[in-house]
Amino acid sequence: MADRPKSFEEFYYLKEDKICDIDVVEEYATKNNGDIGKYEGNMYCPECKEAILTFCGKTSKRRAHLKRIPSSKHREKCSYNYEYASSKRVKEFVDSLTYNEIQDKLKSILNMLCKQHRPNTDNVGGVMRAITRSRIRC
Numbered sequence: 001m002a003d004r005p006k007s008f009e010e011f012y013y014l015k016e017d018k019i020c021d022i023d024v025v026e027e028y029a030t031k032n033n034g035d036i037g038k039y040e041g042n043m044y045c046p047e048c049k050e051a052i053l054t055f056c057g058k059t060s061k062r063r064a065h066l067k068r069i070p071s072s073k074h075r076e077k078c079s080y081n082y083e084y085a086s087s088k089r090v091k092e093f094v095d096s097l098t099y100n101e102i103q104d105k106l107k108s109i110l111n112m113l114c115k116q117h118r119p120n121t122d123n124v125g126g127v128m129r130a131i132t133r134s135r136i137r138c
C-alpha cells in the first residue's frame, strides 16, 4: 500500500450521479468560507464509487485536493488501491513505450471504463483531462 494517501482531482458526486471536477468544490468553498456544504459526504472515488473522499483546501505548499476518508475503502479492483508512481517514474515508463504501445494502453483504459461503468462520456472526458494534465506536469 502507498505510504502517502492518494489524492484526487475528480470525484463521483452522489447527489447528481456524475463525475465532477475538484474545481467546482474549490469554488464553492471559496465562496462559503471554506465550507463545502452540499458536497460534504457526497464525494466518492471517481473509479469505484465506494471510497468516500474529503476535501483538503489549498495551502501555500500544495493545491486543493481530495483524499480518501481512512475509514472508507476502495473496491478491490479499483486502481486507486495501487501505489503511486512518481511523475519521474511515470515519465520514464511512458518514454519507454512505443507509439503503438501507448495507443494500446489508452484503448484498454477506455475499454475498462466502458465495461465498469455504463458508457458515460463525462467520465471518458475526465480521464482524457487527467491524462492531459499529468502530461503538462511532466
Ligand SMILES: [Zn+2]
Pocket: 045, 046, 047, 048, 049, 050, 051, 074, 075, 078, 079, 080, 081
Ligand atoms: Zn476507488
